[in-house]
Amino acid sequence: MKSTIADGIHYFGLAGFPLAVRRVRTDTENRPSHPHDLTEIEHSHDFCELVIVTKGHAMHMLEGSPFPVTAGDVFLLQGRQKHYFYERQNLDLINIMYDPDKIELPEGELRRMPGYCAMFMLEPNYRRQHRFASRLHLKRVPLARVERLADEMERECEKDEPGKEVALRAKLLEMMVYLSRAYTSSDTTEAHALLRVGNVIGALENDYSRDWKLDELLNIAHMSRSNLMRVFRKATGQTPIEYLVRLRIQKAMEMLRNTDLTITEIALEVGFNDSNYFTRQFRRILGESPRDFRRAKA
Incomplete structure (x- = not known):
């Protein structure tokens, strides 16, 4: 299958703020829901895409591995990850697309939350190994809260009023904080493993001037030295030190x-x-x- 690249210019515009909200709804003919809808075409992005499954179910082919998705699943697609959906059954999605390099997010503050580290940094790298079991899955009430936030972001995009950039950045951050906290409450074994490493990253971010010893980080993670080194390096490209x-x-x-x-x-x-x-x-x-x-x- 030939893969294409979803260029941010088609969603953000030439000089637009690098954040957009797009909805995908499945009808009987699986027709595109919006211009440049690549849901069933293998593609990658030059931006990040936060996917919120609000209804139905489907198969998701990601980097050559198939995963089932269903209403309540929320996950991040990082740039250059090839993917597409197939066998859609009443599938409705909300895609929040943003360029983290241009939107000026306070990454240092976000990384203080173990749930953010686990969901937005670690889970995308461990998705295949965990067979998607480390994803965030929301029940109906928290999913409704996330949908409401997405609705507010979509309206803000459409109004294009002064202050739009500030409002969208604030709402995206609110979404990230809410999802990060929800991830901290995840009850899957795979999510707990990622949260342990997220606790290490959060500890370093919160107290970076401390004279940290590796044994202290191992105690925080409740992991062996080799496991912590392997997982940490895969997530960040670096050792903890x-x-x-x-x-x-x-x-x-x-x-x-x-x-x-x-x-x-x-x-x-x-x-x-x-x-x-x-x-x-x-x-x-x-x-x-x-x-x-x-x-x-x-």
Whole structure:
């Protein structure tokens, strides 16, 4: 099957805010629900797509693996993941499409929630291994709450009034927080496994200046060293310690831009006990010294 790419320009417009809401409804002939509806055509995106199944059921082919979906399922499709739906039976979807690189989401704050780490970072990578059992499945009342939020976002997109961008970003964040909290209450074994790693990421984000020891992270995750390393690296592309170092450098960059603290003071503030080590790590990651970074941003 030939795959196509769903280009964000068709949903956001040339200069539009990079967030759109599209509904897919299944009739007897499975006709497209909107322009550029690729529901039954294998495709990938150059953006993220939050899928909310509100009615019916179908099979979902994702990266060559078939998974059944049904009303109440909510999951994130990251960019470049090939997928399509087939054998649709009264299937209704809400697709919330957004470009995380352009919408300026507070990722650092979101990652403080274990449920966000599990649902939005880990679950997309472990979907095939878990046979989709780690997805979020909402019961009727929370699903109705999510539908209401999606309705509000859709109306905001259609009105195109001043303040639209602020309102849409706020509603997307409200949706993410609600879903992340719901994921924390998931009762599947697979979801619990992802939440354990989400707890580690959340702990690092919440207390990045702490002198963390690997044994402490293992206790938080209730996992062996090898399992934590494997799962963490698959989710983030880094070891927990490298993740922590980069997180500290990110916080240091903010302080270099926005405060008059000395390099040594900033190093200590973000968790480095040795300013020389801080400078070496800063240069390794960014290719320049903290002093040069501050001077260039002045």
